[in-house]
Amino acid sequence: MLEVRNVFKTFNPATPNEVLALQGVDLTIERGTFVIVVGTNGSGKSTLLNAVAGSFFVDGGRITIAGHDVTRWPEHRRATLIGRVFQNPFSGTAPDMSIAENIALAARRGRRRGLAWALRGNFADEMRARVRGLGMRLEERLDNAIGSLSGGQRQALTLLMATWCKPELLLLDEHTAALDPKSADQIVRLSDEAIARDELTTLHRGRIIHDLAGAEKRRLRVDDLLARFEEVRRGEQLDESAAQLLRRAYV
Amino acid sequence: MTLLLGALTIGLILSLLALGVFISFRVFDFPDITTDGSITLGAAIAAVLLVKGVNPFVASAAGFCGGAVAGATTGVLHTKCKINGLLSGILVMTALYSINLHVMGKSNVPLLSAATFASDAERILTALKGGDTALHVLGWEVAARDAAVLVLVLATIVLAALALYAFLRTDLGTAMRATGDNPQMIRALGVDVGNMTIIGLALANGLIGLSGALLAQYQGFADVQMGIGMVVWGLASVIIGEALVGTTQLGLVITGAIMGSVLFRLLVAIALRAGLNPNDLKLMTATFVFAALILPGLVARARKGAGRA
Ligand SMILES: Nc1ncnc2c1ncn2[C@@H]1O[C@H](COP(=O)(O)OP(=O)(O)OP(=O)(O)O)[C@@H](O)[C@H]1O
Ligand SMILES: [Mg+2]
Numbered sequence: 035m036l037e038v039r040n041v042f043k044t045f046n047p048a049t050p051n052e053v054l055a056l057q058g059v060d061l062t063i064e065r066g067t068f069v070i071v072v073g074t075n076g077s078g079k080s081t082l083l084n085a086v087a088g089s090f091f092v093d094g095g096r097i098t099i100a101g102h103d104v105t106r107w108p109e110h111r112r113a114t115l116i117g118r119v120f121q122n123p124f125s126g127t128a129p130d131m132s133i134a135e136n137i138a139l140a141a142r143r144g145r146r147r148g149l150a151w152a153l154r155g156n157f158a159d160e161m162r163a164r165v166r167g168l169g170m171r172l173e174e175r176l177d178n179a180i181g182s183l184s185g186g187q188r189q190a191l192t193l194l195m196a197t198w199c200k201p202e203l204l205l206l207d208e209h210t211a212a213l214d215p216k217s218a219d220q221i222v223r224l225s226d227e228a229i230a231r232d233e234l235t236t237l238h239r240g241r242i243i244h245d246l247a248g249a250e251k252r253r254l255r256v257d258d259l260l261a262r263f264e265e266v267r268r269g270e271q272l273d274e275s276a277a278q279l280l281r282r283a284y285v
Numbered sequence: 286m287t288l289l290l291g292a293l294t295i296g297l298i299l300s301l302l303a304l305g306v307f308i309s310f311r312v313f314d315f316p317d318i319t320t321d322g323s324i325t326l327g328a329a330i331a332a333v334l335l336v337k338g339v340n341p342f343v344a345s346a347a348g349f350c351g352g353a354v355a356g357a358t359t360g361v362l363h364t365k366c367k368i369n370g371l372l373s374g375i376l377v378m379t380a381l382y383s384i385n386l387h388v389m390g391k392s393n394v395p396l397l398s399a400a401t402f403a404s405d406a407e408r409i410l411t412a413l414k415g416g417d418t419a420l421h422v423l424g425w426e427v428a429a430r431d432a433a434v435l436v437l438v439l440a441t442i443v444l445a446a447l448a449l450y451a452f453l454r455t456d457l458g459t460a461m462r463a464t465g466d467n468p469q470m471i472r473a474l475g476v477d478v479g480n481m482t483i484i485g486l487a488l489a490n491g492l493i494g495l496s497g498a499l500l501a502q503y504q505g506f507a508d509v510q511m512g513i514g515m516v517v518w519g520l521a522s523v524i525i526g527e528a529l530v531g532t533t534q535l536g537l538v539i540t541g542a543i544m545g546s547v548l549f550r551l552l553v554a555i556a557l558r559a560g561l562n563p564n565d566l567k568l569m570t571a572t573f574v575f576a577a578l579i580l581p582g583l584v585a586r587a588r589k590g591a592g593r594a
Pocket of ligand 2: 076079080081
């Protein structure tokens, strides 16, 4: 499904700011599996996800998704295969446009965009039904600008948009990090549902919470990994409350 | 009355300029200086064709196409050659000055004897009314020619605005708006941001070129200097329009830009009538835009200051 072979990426080569971000990374992910990448801050997890998404070209190596060699494909072309949710809830939606228009944009991900109406008549019912599935009552606000929604609501919509057309690969870049625990819970539940429903292949960037030596290379089944995902998430919440405890004690 | 009609007509013609500036500055957040050159290019192409006896409709369409090519060039310089957006526009605008002189062959092309949309409008009206050269509207007597031209211009603007509104709600148009709103997102949804910017700038400068083509026909000449400061003029119209409608709803913003252009032209006509030196016009326009740009920030700061005190 996803194959990353011997990928290299150096930022600012041959300058004092040179960063060897990816050095010979190999990664194979089978169809329908859920993989979490863990590592210390600055170890290159985001860089790996960006390399797969095509935010930049890698210096060496090969990336294959669903049988297509995408190494030289620009980001917008890889979008035909990839659905993506960013860490920042504001990155995944166009704030000045309505919920309905944002979804209409996502519904044509990777397809030709011509002069047909973006909001076709028969589209409204499907949209309302799927937005209702988020359980946030947003189906009544389809004409509101997305910029008027909360971060959690926007992230939920981004997730819905990323999976609107079934992607070959779903990239989640620590997509609950900026949310409060309750919204994060909701997003995790929605992610689980979408992934289970469409049997998606998912690469998720998580923060390290305990030592998982060699975990990056482990290949697990969906169920194990969803459990592991829960664990990571709880760990993140623990982290946060611990930070609060410290703050309360010292500030 | 003639003065009012004239201001109204020019305001409507320049509202195409305002719509173009709206697309580049507001939809794409791209400070596109090409405007000053593309409005003259549209006028130059139309004027030269009209002198050759080409149909005014075809000549105006050619003005649109000329502007569109200029805009696309700026887009290519910016997205493919990675030149700063402002500088891309300045380069194309500068080059256009020479190109416009070449197109026209001299610095001014008069259209006194050529058939223009204005003379066409007059002809249609006389055919309908039969020879009478004056009309009575609401008790005022207006020259038939002026009224006919105004009606034709109004119809053109309404059509152009409706077409633009419809376009911005298609798959392509929404992708274009999202490109300005959140490029990272639209790239992840499979849109080539570079190409979208090129198409958008072509559309914007096409409208601006059309505006120039109509302006040349209305005032009866094309001049190589006529584009100077037009980008600021368009921006002033857009800003007034935003203040008038006060929302970000697409249909209203487009209507607002047109109303802003007409209102601004009327204000200018009144100021000139009241004795403003025409040489000061560009200074006044620039000062106005400057004030409109910084005043909201100053007011907000003053409010915050007052709140704290
Ligand atoms: N565009 C860039 N230019 C220069 N250096 C970069 C760039 N992007 C990332 N880096 C560097 O590459 C290294 C890996 O960064 P990356 O963001 O992938 O880490 P990460 O594993 O996601 O960390 P975190 O857990 O903090 O998010 C870091 O040293 C970072 O400074
Ligand atoms: Mg990171």
